[in-house]
Amino acid sequence: MITKRIIPCLDVKDGRVVKGVNFLGLHDVSSPVRLAKFYSDCGADELVFYDITASAEGRALFTDILTEVASTIFIPLTVGGGINTVDDFDRVLKCGADKVSVNSGAIRDPSLISQAAKRYGDQCVVLSVDAKRVNGQFRVFAKGGREDTGLDAIEWIKSGVQNGAGEIVLNSIDTDGVKNGFDLEMLDAVCQVVDVPVIASGGAGCVDHFKTLFHALPKVDAGLAASIFHFGEVAIPDLKRELAADGINMRLTGFSAPT
Amino acid sequence: MVAIIDYGVGNLFSLKSSLAAIGAEAVVTGDPAVIKAANKLILPGVGAFADAAALLRQDGLDQLIIEEANRGKPLLGICLGMQLLFDVSFEYGEHRGLGLIPGRVVPIEDAIPAGLKVPQIGWNALCFPKPSPLFRYMNEGDCVYFVHSYYAAGCEEYVIAGTEYGAYLTAAVQRDNVFGTQFHPEKSGTVGLNILRAFCEEGALC
Numbered sequence: 001m002i003t004k005r006i007i008p009c010l011d012v013k014d015g016r017v018v019k020g021v022n023f024l025g026l027h028d029v030s031s032p033v034r035l036a037k038f039y040s041d042c043g044a045d046e047l048v049f050y051d052i053t054a055s056a057e058g059r060a061l062f063t064d065i066l067t068e069v070a071s072t073i074f075i076p077l078t079v080g081g082g083i084n085t086v087d088d089f090d091r092v093l094k095c096g097a098d099k100v101s102v103n104s105g106a107i108r109d110p111s112l113i114s115q116a117a118k119r120y121g122d123q124c125v126v127l128s129v130d131a132k133r134v135n136g137q138f139r140v141f142a143k144g145g146r147e148d149t150g151l152d153a154i155e156w157i158k159s160g161v162q163n164g165a166g167e168i169v170l171n172s173i174d175t176d177g178v179k180n181g182f183d184l185e186m187l188d189a190v191c192q193v194v195d196v197p198v199i200a201s202g203g204a205g206c207v208d209h210f211k212t213l214f215h216a217l218p219k220v221d222a223g224l225a226a227s228i229f230h231f232g233e234v235a236i237p238d239l240k241r242e243l244a245a246d247g248i249n250m251r252l253t254g255f256s257a258p259t
Numbered sequence: 260m261v262a263i264i265d266y267g268v269g270n271l272f273s274l275k276s277s278l279a280a281i282g283a284e285a286v287v288t289g290d291p292a293v294i295k296a297a298n299k300l301i302l303p304g305v306g307a308f309a310d311a312a313a314l315l316r317q318d319g320l321d322q323l324i325i326e327e328a329n330r331g332k333p334l335l336g337i338c339l340g341m342q343l344l345f346d347v348s349f350e351y352g353e354h355r356g357l358g359l360i361p362g363r364v365v366p367i368e369d370a371i372p373a374g375l376k377v378p379q380i381g382w383n384a385l386c387f388p389k390p391s392p393l394f395r396y397m398n399e400g401d402c403v404y405f406v407h408s409y410y411a412a413g414c415e416e417y418v419i420a421g422t423e424y425g426a427y428l429t430a431a432v433q434r435d436n437v438f439g440t441q442f443h444p445e446k447s448g449t450v451g452l453n454i455l456r457a458f459c460e461e462g463a464l465c
Contacts, residue, residue, distance in 0.1 A: 001383070001424065002379060002382065002383045003402060005382065045381075070273065074273065074276070074451060074452060075446060075448050076404060076446050093270050095272070096270075096272040096273055096276065098273070098446065121305065122378075123406045166378075222381075253402070254398075254401040254447075254448060254449055255448050255449050255450075
């Protein structure tokens with residue numbers, strides 16, 4: 001049976017991997033290429049590679065870094081940040097991305113999802129959503145979590161899937177960086193309304209948070225995290241072994257796992 | 260030399276990079292002379308079956324691939340490239356394939372229980388109903404990466420790997436020198452690179 005996926009996220013600014021707490025106070029972690037290779041060898045099932053400054057500052061992705069990552073690792077690679085047009089899809093796909101994640105670009109122009117899905121297939125289009133509770137509603141935030149769009153997250157995700165998004169990354173701003181566990185309530189609300197893979201993001205602090213995620217929400221396909229992996233607080237081989245021992249289907253063989 | 264057949268479908272970056280990573284000499288080409296000169300052929304592909312089949316025919320590459328395969332040249336179809344090896348696909352209508360392996364390409368959702376997501380996206384384990392040289396550097400139970408909504412049926416005799424997704428689905432096929440993988444070896448980490456290595460290296464494949 002298909003395995004649950006463990007996905008490290010590499011937020012990139014100026015060619016380096018960074019991770020903010022609640023999107024503020026960025027600090028440098030490591031080289032994207034080195035981290036990507038390390039994670040692939042550790043058994044990461046996929047990598048997400050975001051240019052986190054792109055939507056805020058209109059900065060283009062550093063495609064040479066992306067090309068180097070994609071030439072070095074041979075697991076699925078999702079790229080996001082600054083994806084505003086179908087040409088942006090073309091640019092990152094040519095550099096070796098397998099899937100392209102849209103966020104603010106799709107909020108500005110929702111037809112981006114359908115245009116890209118038509119050209120590259122649904123499986124290529126990932127809708128990434130930063131959401132936060134506002135007045136009892138899950139609200140979509142844009143520009144790296146800084147701007148309240150007023151959109152209802154559940155409705156936004158539903159329409160995104162109808163338009164051709166083949167996968168959803170749901171990042172809860174409320175739990176992001178807090179390391180208190182994934183936002184099960186928000187994730188459940190999304191899983192109820194879509195039938196494409198849902199990737200949980202924001203809040204992972206320890207192995208138990210992943211156990212809780214996959215046991216409580218069987219419809220969630222993957223767990224995504226950044227800092228706990230980058231800083232070695234959770235080692236991916238240990239995480240996957242513990243999840244497998246807890247009855248969660250994991251990919252455990254076929255990669256060299258430095259311990 | 261391995262020729263990765265370029266007929267305007269899909270992204271060949273990862274395939275090219277993965278062959279470079281295993282030290283295989285490879286060229287991405289749609290040139291019939293280069294394809295004829297190559298020792299081995301890889302037929303990639305993503306997207307819709309009908310479009311891909313039409314593009315192959317438009318360039319006359321379909322006949323060339325059939326001729327080269329019939330001469331005994333090793334051929335590996337990947338994902339949609341694997342589906343194209345069969346007689347027919349029922350993806351949005353009925354479309355003729357290359358007919359190199361008997362069988363038909365049908366929707367996954369007709370075979371699996373309701374509630375499972377389609378496409379199948381993610382890592383799944385392989386089981387081997389019979390041995391194949393393609394998998395000589397990996398173990399049964401190792402996972403590979405799938406993205407597909409259709410699968411090959413009616414080809415039991417040629418199945419060299421299956422995977423469990425609510426039903427037993429064809430994951431790889433072999434008919435003599437013609438191979439196909441429904442999954443993406445170029446996206447399946449070390450396991451995938453070892454499958455490509457088994458295909459690309461010198462020596463008997465069948």
